[in-house]
Amino acid sequence: MTEVRTEIRQGTYADSVVLMQLQSELARLEGVLDAGVVMGTPANLELLKSSDLLSEAAETAGTDDLIIVVLAESEDLAIQALSNVDSFLVRGAATQTDDYRPKSLRTAKEMLPESNWALISTPGKWAGEIAREALDLGLNVFLYSDNVSLDDEVSLKTRSTSSGQLVLGPDCGTTLIGGVGFGFANRVRRGPIGVVAASGTGIQAITSRIHQLGSGISQAIGTGGRDLYARVGARTARQALDLLARDPHTEVVVLASKPPEPAVAARLLSSALRIDKSIVVQFSGFSPPASRVCNLLFARSLSEAADLAVDLADGQTSTTEDLRRPYRGGLLRGLFAGGTLALEAVQGLAPFLYPLFSNLASDLAEPLTGQTALEGHSILDLGGDEYTVGRLHPMMDQQLRIQLIEKASLETDLGVILMDVVLGSGSHPDPAAELAPVIGKARNSSGAEFLVIVIGTDEDPQGLAATCARLEEAGATVLSSVTDAVGLVASMLSTPEELTGDMPGDSEGHPVGLDTLGTPTAINVGLESFYDELVEQEVSAVQVDWRPPAGGDEQIISVLKRMRS
Amino acid sequence: MNIEQANEIAVGRMMAAHPVLTGVARAGAVIPGLEQRMLLHAGPPITWDRMSGPLQGALIGASIFEGWAESEASATEMLAGGEIAFDPCHEHQTVGPMAGVISPSMAVYVVEDDNHSHTTFSNLNEGYGKVLRYGAYSSEVLDRLRWINDDLASTLHDALTASEGMDIRALLAEALHMGDEGHNRNKAGSLLMLKALAPSIAEVAKDKGTAQKVLQFMGDNALTVLNPVMAACKAMADAADGVEGSTIVSCMARNGTDFGIKLSGLQDRWFTAPAPTPDGLYFSGFSADDANPDIGDSTITETAGIGAFAMAAAPAIVAFVSGTPKDALNASLEMYEITVAESDYFTIPALGFRGTPTGIDIREVVELGITPRVNTGIAHRKAGIGQIGAGLVRPPIEVFTEALMAFAQQYDI
Numbered sequence: 001m002t003e004v005r006t007e008i009r010q011g012t013y014a015d016s017v018v019l020m021q022l023q024s025e026l027a028r029l030e031g032v033l034d035a036g037v038v039m040g041t042p043a044n045l046e047l048l049k050s051s052d053l054l055s056e057a058a059e060t061a062g063t064d065d066l067i068i069v070v071l072a073e074s075e076d077l078a079i080q081a082l083s084n085v086d087s088f089l090v091r092g093a094a095t096q097t098d099d100y101r102p103k104s105l106r107t108a109k110e111m112l113p114e115s116n117w118a119l120i121s122t123p124g125k126w127a128g129e130i131a132r133e134a135l136d137l138g139l140n141v142f143l144y145s146d147n148v149s150l151d152d153e154v155s156l157k158t159r160s161t162s163s164g165q166l167v168l169g170p171d172c173g174t175t176l177i178g179g180v181g182f183g184f185a186n187r188v189r190r191g192p193i194g195v196v197a198a199s200g201t202g203i204q205a206i207t208s209r210i211h212q213l214g215s216g217i218s219q220a221i222g223t224g225g226r227d228l229y230a231r232v233g234a235r236t237a238r239q240a241l242d243l244l245a246r247d248p249h250t251e252v253v254v255l256a257s258k259p260p261e262p263a264v265a266a267r268l269l270s271s272a273l274r275i276d277k278s279i280v281v282q283f284s285g286f287s288p289p290a291s292r293v294c295n296l297l298f299a300r301s302l303s304e305a306a307d308l309a310v311d312l313a314d315g316q317t318s319t320t321e322d323l324r325r326p327y328r329g330g331l332l333r334g335l336f337a338g339g340t341l342a343l344e345a346v347q348g349l350a351p352f353l354y355p356l357f358s359n360l361a362s363d364l365a366e367p368l369t370g371q372t373a374l375e376g377h378s379i380l381d382l383g384g385d386e387y388t389v390g391r392l393h394p395m396m397d398q399q400l401r402i403q404l405i406e407k408a409s410l411e412t413d414l415g416v417i418l419m420d421v422v423l424g425s426g427s428h429p430d431p432a433a434e435l436a437p438v439i440g441k442a443r444n445s446s447g448a449e450f451l452v453i454v455i456g457t458d459e460d461p462q463g464l465a466a467t468c469a470r471l472e473e474a475g476a477t478v479l480s481s482v483t484d485a486v487g488l489v490a491s492m493l494s495t496p497e498e499l500t501g502d503m504p505g506d507s508e509g510h511p512v513g514l515d516t517l518g519t520p521t522a523i524n525v526g527l528e529s530f531y532d533e534l535v536e537q538e539v540s541a542v543q544v545d546w547r548p549p550a551g552g553d554e555q556i557i558s559v560l561k562r563m564r565s
Numbered sequence: 566m567n568i569e570q571a572n573e574i575a576v577g578r579m580m581a582a583h584p585v586l587t588g589v590a591r592a593g594a595v596i597p598g599l600e601q602r603m604l605l606h607a608g609p610p611i612t613w614d615r616m617s618g619p620l621q622g623a624l625i626g627a628s629i630f631e632g633w634a635e636s637e638a639s640a641t642e643m644l645a646g647g648e649i650a651f652d653p654c655h656e657h658q659t660v661g662p663m664a665g666v667i668s669p670s671m672a673v674y675v676v677e678d679d680n681h682s683h684t685t686f687s688n689l690n691e692g693y694g695k696v697l698r699y700g701a702y703s704s705e706v707l708d709r710l711r712w713i714n715d716d717l718a719s720t721l722h723d724a725l726t727a728s729e730g731m732d733i734r735a736l737l738a739e740a741l742h743m744g745d746e747g748h749n750r751n752k753a754g755s756l757l758m759l760k761a762l763a764p765s766i767a768e769v770a771k772d773k774g775t776a777q778k779v780l781q782f783m784g785d786n787a788l789t790v791l792n793p794v795m796a797a798c799k800a801m802a803d804a805a806d807g808v809e810g811s812t813i814v815s816c817m818a819r820n821g822t823d824f825g826i827k828l829s830g831l832q833d834r835w836f837t838a839p840a841p842t843p844d845g846l847y848f849s850g851f852s853a854d855d856a857n858p859d860i861g862d863s864t865i866t867e868t869a870g871i872g873a874f875a876m877a878a879a880p881a882i883v884a885f886v887s888g889t890p891k892d893a894l895n896a897s898l899e900m901y902e903i904t905v906a907e908s909d910y911f912t913i914p915a916l917g918f919r920g921t922p923t924g925i926d927i928r929e930v931v932e933l934g935i936t937p938r939v940n941t942g943i944a945h946r947k948a949g950i951g952q953i954g955a956g957l958v959r960p961p962i963e964v965f966t967e968a969l970m971a972f973a974q975q976y977d978i
Contacts, residue, residue: 099891100898103933107902549932556966559973560932563568563812 002033004071005078006057007085008040011552012066019066025088026070031077036069039123063123064552101545105130108523108542109137115542116516119182119534120169121145121526122546127170128152130525130546135165139523140516142182143169143224144530153226157235164510166239169224173200176207176220178519180537183222183530191216192313194250196240198223198257202302206254206282209306215313218250219243219517228260234268238497241268243512245275252278252312254305259285262364266354270494272296273324273352273487280308287364289348294324294487323484324491330415330448332356332493333408334379335401337394341420341453341482342381348486352494353377359384377493379418380404395427398434409442415493416449417442418485423456423467430462432470440474449492450476451485568928571810575829576906576924579805579813579869583680584797587730589689589722593669596657596686600669602633603650607665607862608820609835610653613645617821617857622700622948623664624651630697630707631668637702655818655827659686660799660862662791663698663944664821671710672718676733676796681804687796689713689721692786693952698861700948716771720779724765731761733797736790737871738910741921746879747794748863748872749940749955755789795862798869805924807832812972813905814925817868817937817960821860821944824960828927828968831975836968838961843943845956857946859958864939870908870923873938873957874900878913878921882940882955890915896938897922903929903937927972930965 019037026035036053038044040061048054053069061067068085072078102108109115118134120127124147131141131148135156143156148170160167168175168182175182179190186204188211195217197203203220210217221240228234237255244250255272260283272279273294280297281288282305288298297312299305311317332353336342343360350356350364357378358365368378380387382394382401394401401419408414421431428434439450452471456464468478479485524531525544534541550556593599604627606620613621625640628649634640643649654661661667665688673686691709695701725731736757737745743753763780770776783789806815811829818825823837840858847853866872876883877897880890894915900922901907907920925937936959943954972978 100895103899103902103935104929107898110901547934550966551934551962556931556969559969559978560928562978563928563969563973 002071002073003075003078004053004055004069005075005082006055007068007082008057008061009066009068010062011064011548022068022085022088026068026081026084029081029084031073032070032081033073034071035081036067038067039063040065040067063125064548101543103545103547105133105137105523105525105544108544109139112521112523112540112542114540115521115523116140117142117177117182117520117522119144119522119524119526119530121183121524121530123548124148124170126548128156129549131156131167132159134523135160135163135167138165140166140512141168142175142222143167143172144183144526145169146171150226150229150231153224154231157227157232161235161239161509164512166221166512166516167236168222171226172222172224174203174220175222176203176217178219178517180520180539181533182520182522185220186211189216190218190249192218192249192251193254193309194218194244194247194252195220195254195256196223196237196244197221197254198225198227198237202256205302206256206306206309209303210310213306213310215310218247223257225258228257228264228268230261230264234260234264237268238271239512241272241275243514243517245277246511246514247517250277252280252309254280254282254309256282256302256305257284259283262350263354266352266494267497269296269351270490271497273490273494274496278312278318280305280312286351287347289351289486290483293348293483293490294322323487325488326492327496328415328449328492330413330493331411332377332379332416332418332489333404333414334358334418335404335408336379336381336420337383337401338420338422338455339381339383341422341455342379344482345418345485346379348482349377349379349489352486352490359386395422398428398431402434402438405438405442409446409448411446414446414448416451416489418451418453418489420453420455421467421471423454423460423462423464425461427462432462432467436470436474436476439471439476443475450474451479451488452476453479453482453485455480568810568812571808571830572813572905572924572926575805575808575811575813575815578681578808579801579924580906580909581680582678582683582734582801582804584676584678584685584733584800585730586674586725586733586793586797587677588675588725589672589718590675591669592659592667592671592673592686592688595675595684596659596667596673598652598657599667600650602648603652603669604628605654605657605659605661605665605667606651606820607654607661607663607860608818608840609655609823609825609837611820611822615822617860618946618948619698619700619857619860619944620664620666620821622702623666623697624649625948626697626700626702626706627666627668627671629702630710631670653818653820654862655799655816657686658684658799658803660795660818660865661688661698662690662788662795662863663861663942664700665862666697670714672714674793674796676793676800677730678800678804681800683800683803685796685799685803687792687799689717690786690788690792692782692788695949695951699944699951701951702949716775717779717782720766720770720775721762723769724762727765727769728762731758731793733793734910736761737794737797738912740790741871741875741878741911742914744879744881746872746875746882746940747798748791748866749942750787750879750882751789751791751794752787754794755783755787755791758790758793759783791863795865798865798871799862801869802865805829810976812927812969814868814927814937817864817939818862819859819864821857824859824964826960826964826968828972831968831972834971836964836971838963838967841958841961843941843954843956843958845941845943845954847943847954848952851945851953855945855947855950855953857944859939859941860944861941863941867937867939868925870904870921871911873940874904874923875911875913875921876938876940877915880915899935900938902933903935927965927969931962931969934962936960936962936965
């Protein structure tokens, strides 16, 4: 009669390599048919179940408990097998390296005073506290652990942005700093392209392809999957962009993310737009404003992002004529005659101006609550049914636009009026003649900028050149496409944010020192394989022989916390 | 109350202690509270019925030595019946290795800490083999004790007086540079003591034969200096004791049944748990099955930052603690994780003359799950057989956890 016997050791943490060794030693014992040695995570319990090793006792185990199970030919053999566990564990420990393994981060830092990074991959329950200690010790943090609470992430990142340190993660799988890979990283040559990305595999895909295309990576900075959540506010991504903007070895930047929250994307893109380097943006599930906006190129896939970055670095392509203008602030009033042009303007500007209101039905814009109640930035399609009741289409009749221009020019925070003028047969015979005086007057009284997209040809009856000249005389900037307008408007109106520490509630941000991007010296807490990788890359590193504090006893931990405060 | 500050004060006092061996005196005449018909013993308080073989044997031997009892049977009856009282050495400014039994007429070393005007005591080491501290009390043992008590004690006292005392802190600092760690290895320190006192011994001994015998006895016993060292460490630990709000360990001691500790900030309170059996190497013919649970006050050395804490200074004895010289370094490095200071006086050449890890903070012990290392001799579980090996032992974590929770309660944390 076979017997499954389970032993649970509460609050015992051991490296998986040790567990595997123990498991194979148990399985080799006479009379033992199978053995399982795992930490009691849900995934591991499933694993035991699938091997028919899951007993009732094992089901009660927590994630910090070590579960040891043997399936033996008899109860006696099972008990006997389990009695060997301690001696196997001791033997495993004796074969470990001879160098002292510190038990605490504090001691590790004393042993390696020049260390500037902590790699943390302990169970998430403990990782936040360890990261906090690492920040206290002046270290930047690569936080591989998952299951760190959002509250913890916000508090860690609030702290690190104010002190000028980096917290990459939680759940950050990959990073390349100073040519050294943290976590799961591909071996790529160094080069002119810097990467900021939320996802580990995203970084791996981009950096590998850049390498394959013959170029290389200056830095690849992982931010963790939740960095672009509204509450986190892309704190790490913005720090990383700021660093890469200043890094003399980075010529081109790739900014990639899982679907960002629109408000956060707007903040991030507004910041990116003001950096003096070409930036390839790849946000999954995100509707790009155009393929190019000033220094920003929008890629639809990770591979395309890599391709674009390499082309930019090689000078095979360049960003378009730089239409950026200094920030002036104020609100946008888009007054469009053409519905499709208006929609394109919504699509182009929504990523920068958040929130953007429109009467057009679009996922990107907030609906207007009333026809004329203009809240925030807005783009109106004046050809919409609600505007054309009892009135000619604005292609032919400028009256409504003139009224709205006059009305807008009375608003105190008007920044830019963006409009279209569409020429051609059937349109108003001379729209510039009607609009130019109104523009001139409104411009003088309000100080706002007027951008006019003129659509037409030199053979149109209204005359393209004459129309443009007339509008320019009135002080308007004449453009030939919505895309051009997007760059101009975004640079003038989107909120220019410091890339560091500007979230509500943040204290003044402190920029991260460029020396952070040098060859790292690291302390590893958790997965031993990360330490081995560092050593293989000839990085000075110390492995912390970490165990849950006070054996994981919550009551004692809380007493200890109070005794230290 | 600020624990960090309190600990700094406590460990500062520990290191400021300046223990000097000034003489030898009758225990009953100098040890505070040592009454007639009272014996002192190692470790935390214990009742007769819970005592291990070596401790019972030593108490019986001392009762016979004092002439209170004539036989094992009568001594046992008196001890079990309360006619002869017994009390921990530690509660009388005293420490003793192994059973640590001291009776009123025994000679004891007098160690004076002139910086804190505090005096501590320890008995005279009897050497190896069948000795009282392992529970032996045959006539051979008692005869040696009498010689120690008379000729050795008076010669040493006169020699110490003539040489104006011996600075134990300075001696230890030097011995640590000569391969001692001050607990299991005292070869260098014992020779230093012999060297320091030999001229005076030659001068003060009542005759040539006595001088010869005293010098021979001290030179043959590599543990000669252990007892004054322990008294010196007791002085350091006592200096650190009683600091309001301090989480520093001010005492660690074992009675062969229980392992006990005290905290500076919770003066006079013992926290105990069953003493573990040391893990070590055995002399041939003995095994772990013969071993008594850990016993003796000699853990006062680790309490004061030497012994296993200074293991890196004593590569010669790494075989006792499982291996290579690197293991010895690692043993000391580990202890830095649970201590708050590095000794100003005791340094370790192999660690770049880093001060030894000093002042055990129970918060670190409990948080990191690292209990203090202790180098120790291993006693046979039967009285009178003696030392059967040496090795490493760690106090049970429970005593530290219990002390931590009691501290939190006491200070309303």
